[in-house]
Amino acid sequence: MQFVYALRSKGVTDGRVLTAMEKVDRAKFVRGIFADRAYDDMPLPISSGQTISQPSVVGLMTQALQVSNRDKVLEIGTGSGYQAAILSHLARRVYTIDRYRRIVSEARGVFEELDLGNIIPFAGDGSYGLPEHAPFDRILVTAAAEDPPPLLLAQLRVGGIMVVPVGQSDAVQNLIRVTRTDTGYEYDELRQVRFVPLVEGMGD
Ligand code: SAH
Numbered sequence: 001m002q003f004v005y006a007l008r009s010k011g012v013t014d015g016r017v018l019t020a021m022e023k024v025d026r027a028k029f030v031r032g033i034f035a036d037r038a039y040d041d042m043p044l045p046i047s048s049g050q051t052i053s054q055p056s057v058v059g060l061m062t063q064a065l066q067v068s069n070r071d072k073v074l075e076i077g078t079g080s081g082y083q084a085a086i087l088s089h090l091a092r093r094v095y096t097i098d099r100y101r102r103i104v105s106e107a108r109g110v111f112e113e114l115d116l117g118n119i120i121p122f123a124g125d126g127s128y129g130l131p132e133h134a135p136f137d138r139i140l141v142t143a144a145a146e147d148p149p150p151l152l153l154a155q156l157r158v159g160g161i162m163v164v165p166v167g168q169s170d171a172v173q174n175l176i177r178v179t180r181t182d183t184g185y186e187y188d189e190l191r192q193v194r195f196v197p198l199v200e201g202m203g204d
Contacts, residue, residue, distance in 0.1 A: 003039050003055070010041065012059030020089035021059055026052075028110055029080035048100040048203060050196060052080040053142060057193060064163050064177050064190055065138050067091050072133070074155070076126030076198070077142035081107030081119075087140070088116045095119075095133055097126040100203035125201055129155040136160060143198040144173045156180045163190075169197030 003026075004018055012018060027038035029052055034044045043051040053061075062083070067073060067090040075084050078098035084107070087094045096119060098104050104123040111119045122130065126141075127149045134155035141152065141164035148164050156162050160180050167173030175190040 006041050007056055007059045010056035010059070012056060012063060014063045016090060017059055017063045017086075020062070020086045021055070023089055024082065024085045024114075026055060026082055028114065029082040029085070046080045046103070047106060048103055050079050050100070050103060052082050053195070058083050058086060060191065061140060061142070061163050061175065062086055062090070064175070065140055065161055067138055071137035073138040073140065074130060074133070074136040074152075075140045075142060076129075076149075076152070078104055078107045078121055079142065081110050081121075083140070083142055084119050084121075085111070085114065085116055088119045091118070091138070093118045093120065095122065095130055095136075097122045097124050097130065098203075099123070099125055099199065099201065103203075123202070127151060127198060127200060131155065138162070139164075141165065141198065142195065144169050144193075144195040145198045148176065148178055149198070153178065153180070153185060158182055165193045165195045169195075 030038045043054045071091045073091040073094045075096040078096040084096040101123045108121045129152045135157035139162040144165040162178040165173040166176045172192045175193045177188045179186045
């Protein structure tokens, strides 16, 4: 309950998002010595030098994505799998990609343990998206890109929304919401964030 109060105080007010976040135990996605910090509002280290995002940032990004239970969602940057697990309670189906095979296989294990059957994890370079499953109603990028990746924009359906941190990886980035319209794309700046970079190619 403390966890939900903390989220509310940081601006996560959408009831569906808060309910989904209440259902997903963050401790399942954090290993070893950091497990007892799972309910703190801070990013934590996971495998392969990556991080599980701060819960309030996960909440604000999920809220900005305006997911409905009919949506097919693509997430770039599976990491711990925490964000995908929250999306799985809000969407019809969640495709998630990470460039580290180890990260994907660990996340897949947690999705199976939690019986989250509507998440489909892939190992691959997320900058290419998943053309064979496009178009997507929603796309969430959880690594910082220098610009919204053009191949991902192309896989958004008309009326669809993409949320992506944009900026250099060593600086503060802007969280951007892109809405695809009949004639092009509309961009809104939401807030400042800090994410690890979107890196081309597969990880080790
Ligand atoms: N959403 C995650 C946190 C993401 S951390 C969570 O809920 O825990 C960012 C992740 O993006 C890292 O795991 C990193 O390996 C991945 N990543 C970076 N560049 C990528 C790319 N081009 N394709 C796929 N994944 C990428």
